[in-house]
Amino acid sequence: MDQLFEIDLELPSAGGHSLSESLCRQLRRAIIAGRIPAGARLPATRRAARFFGVSRNTAAAVYEQLLSEGYVVTRQGSGTYVAEVPGLRSQAAARYRRPTQTYPLNEFWLRPEIVRDIGFWREPPEAHRAAARSPGTPAVELRPGLVDSRLFPFEIFRQVCARRLRGLERNPASYKSPQGHQGNFHLRAAITRYIALTRAVACGTAEVLVTSGAQQAFDLLARVLVTPGKTTVAVEDPGYPPMRVPMAAAGARIVPVGVDAEGLSVEQLPSDVQVICVSPSHQFPLGVMLSPRRRKALIAFARRHNAVVIEDDYDGEFRFSGSPVEALRTADSADVVFYVGTFSKCMLPTLRLGFVVAPPWALPALVAAKNSLDWHCAVPMQLAVASFIADGHLARHVRKMREIYRARRECVLSLLNEHLHEWLEPLPSFCGMHVAAIARVPRDLDAVARALLSRQVKLHALSRYYLGPAARSGFIIGYGAAEPGEISRGLAALRAVLADADPVREPTGNGPRSPRTLSGPIPFGRSGTSIPASAE
Numbered sequence: 001m002d003q004l005f006e007i008d009l010e011l012p013s014a015g016g017h018s019l020s021e022s023l024c025r026q027l028r029r030a031i032i033a034g035r036i037p038a039g040a041r042l043p044a045t046r047r048a049a050r051f052f053g054v055s056r057n058t059a060a061a062v063y064e065q066l067l068s069e070g071y072v073v074t075r076q077g078s079g080t081y082v083a084e085v086p087g088l089r090s091q092a093a094a095r096y097r098r099p100t101q102t103y104p105l106n107e108f109w110l111r112p113e114i115v116r117d118i119g120f121w122r123e124p125p126e127a128h129r130a131a132a133r134s135p136g137t138p139a140v141e142l143r144p145g146l147v148d149s150r151l152f153p154f155e156i157f158r159q160v161c162a163r164r165l166r167g168l169e170r171n172p173a174s175y176k177s178p179q180g181h182q183g184n185f186h187l188r189a190a191i192t193r194y195i196a197l198t199r200a201v202a203c204g205t206a207e208v209l210v211t212s213g214a215q216q217a218f219d220l221l222a223r224v225l226v227t228p229g230k231t232t233v234a235v236e237d238p239g240y241p242p243m244r245v246p247m248a249a250a251g252a253r254i255v256p257v258g259v260d261a262e263g264l265s266v267e268q269l270p271s272d273v274q275v276i277c278v279s280p281s282h283q284f285p286l287g288v289m290l291s292p293r294r295r296k297a298l299i300a301f302a303r304r305h306n307a308v309v310i311e312d313d314y315d316g317e318f319r320f321s322g323s324p325v326e327a328l329r330t331a332d333s334a335d336v337v338f339y340v341g342t343f344s345k346c347m348l349p350t351l352r353l354g355f356v357v358a359p360p361w362a363l364p365a366l367v368a369a370k371n372s373l374d375w376h377c378a379v380p381m382q383l384a385v386a387s388f389i390a391d392g393h394l395a396r397h398v399r400k401m402r403e404i405y406r407a408r409r410e411c412v413l414s415l416l417n418e419h420l421h422e423w424l425e426p427l428p429s430f431c432g433m434h435v436a437a438i439a440r441v442p443r444d445l446d447a448v449a450r451a452l453l454s455r456q457v458k459l460h461a462l463s464r465y466y467l468g469p470a471a472r473s474g475f476i477i478g479y480g481a482a483e484p485g486e487i488s489r490g491l492a493a494l495r496a497v498l499a500d501a502d503p504v505r506e507p508t509g510n511g512p513r514s515p516r517t518l519s520g521p522i523p524f525g526r527s528g529t530s531i532p533a534s535a536e
Helices: 017-033 045-051 056-069 088-097 112-118 125-133 154-170 185-199 213-225 241-249 292-304 360-374 379-390 393-419 445-453 484-500
Strands: 072-075 079-082 208-211 232-237 253-260 275-278 308-312 337-342 354-357 424-426 434-439 474-478
Touching: 017 056, 045 056, 056 072, 112 241, 125 445, 154 379, 154 393, 185 208, 185 337, 185 354, 185 379, 208 213, 208 360, 213 241, 213 308, 213 337, 213 354, 213 360, 232 241, 241 253, 241 275, 275 292, 292 308, 379 393, 393 424, 393 434, 393 484, 445 474, 445 484
Parallel strands: 232 253, 232 275, 275 308, 308 337
Antiparallel strands: 072 079, 208 354, 337 354, 424 434, 434 474
């Protein structure tokens, strides 16, 4: 198949040797400059007049010259392709690294703690080096928040997508201004039915805004709820680092608030807080549930202080025992709670679809912010997910995954109790896709996590989730993407590394060793201490 090939050539009017030399020189320069990238297919010589304005014989002679110089390669029956020339890519990159005039950038996005938090899921260099040393050994993936995409019913979803695309082909959507568009109606209707049955969230389609995943939902909420330099936002500590970044980017003052066995410590909330971010059904990462007492206290606090609550319900569908846990957002709290859901855990993260159930008073601002960002999410994918839910496929998939995750969770707990009891104590939890295990004796578990990378085991230490000083040490053991055999191999490696590691006693004097902040090296205390969004 012919590719688009548009290179501006300046060839001499005279024919002969000078014409071929000029074409060869210009193609060579284009390859070196990267304008014709490695792997690109050059036009067939029989179409040389169309692309280059030269005869087929002239084009063939030019290609032969480039082939002899190593700039192109030929593939039998396929054509002529630009070769991967050693050094050309590094030469091109070097040109962009040369010192030039400094242009202004928003320094917020260059700060190390912001790069760290928004790149929370990025693998460290040690992981890539470990993979290079053991190319045939698959890594054991024990990081939380990951799903086993191998178990997704792709064939069914392909059929659903194809049916929806055929429908669009027969009846194309009429072009309308996307202004005011808050998501496809069919998807919003499917969402309202689904969260009503699974999470006891009663709402209408007009209260739902479809987003490109939960992260965009957090960004939109930050845009409409935060007034730069004035708004105080409380976040769980430990908590989900990427959630607090858009709040800080919008100019909020970030306040870390501690978490105990009952969830967020509502009594530690400062009186001037205006936005409270919480994961009440399955606190991330500790896994505890916000107690009924704290739920009532949180809603009462929000109303008393004219604050709002952002509820992150990222994996509430996966409950393994006990009574169903309702969302914080109920009919009685709908005026102050923004409910954020996602299809990343119950379906696939690559779909990039999530949603916000918002109080009616906030919808116009949220829709305007969404329109400013990207108008709306891809309509064909929204339609496909709507059908996937409405036809019952999502419910069947969730039921299947509950049983699979239940077995994996029991495997993790069994191995922790049998082989790692000396070092780790699992925290009680009844749902989700990970288990938090707290160290019985303080240790440098970040060093243990780095050592595990050399054994092709990816595991998060609890310290990376803290914004303030780490109050506890431990591990967050995810089982969403690991089968029981992989879990056994990973935890066996953890036991071996822990057995070789020396315990590190609790520091004295000035508290924990390395506080994590959103404002650079500014000292602060524990829960309730404010952290400015911009450096002093």
